[in-house]
Amino acid sequence: MHIERFSVETDARTTTVDVTGRVREAIPADASGLCTVYVQHTTAGVVVQEAESGLRQDIASFVDGLVPDEGWQHDRIDDNADSHLRAMVLGSAVTIPVDEGEPMLGTWQSVLLVECDGPRTRNVVVTVTGG
Template sequence: MTTFTVDTDRRLHVLDITDRVEAAVPEDANGTVTVFVRHTTAGIAVNEAESRLLGDFEAFLADAVDDDGWDHDQLDGNADSHLRALLVGASETLPVSDGTLDLGTWQSVLLVECDGPRSRTVDVRV
């Protein structure tokens, strides 16, 4: 297993981490790799990393879940972040061939920050 950290700079932020994930995969690896974020207010997704689409993704998550009005907000004010991360999910399992992620042409591995800015821990397990 390899672990790395990603620093985010906005409350809702989608970042392309494909290169960091691929660098964590051993050169002789074949099979699958699981990418997992160790937080309940962040997620991992696979999609296209085109900048306008990433902005659309952030806007979609903002629109899909109201910022306030949730019971958990009485505790620490970030229920919206937990709910957005629940929509995305904490991990993705991807195919690996000869140490390379076997992604489609436009697919990238994305870290989805829902409660930033923060430092997030990502695990890569082959």
């Protein structure tokens, strides 16, 4: 198994960051198997989607609309329950097949970190397993 870690700086409360290049760099050149991209936070998610700028704005707007901003029990603690619930729907990881060091993404597929409670520094773990 091979593990790499990297950090991502986000600049807005809800935004997307294309991390495909960083994921590619984390995969060993001779690797074949499965690559899991995991964000170590409860208020951010990871998705495979097209990285076109308009769609990325649409994703942020869609995520904002998933859950009302207010009225949650957790808000009594740190006023970000909506971010936790949005990230829960997105998921914290994606798994991508890898062949000879290349993630087997489709033509328009990219790996996006989706920030739900920024701006923040997010930690991403890339794990490659298989042989």
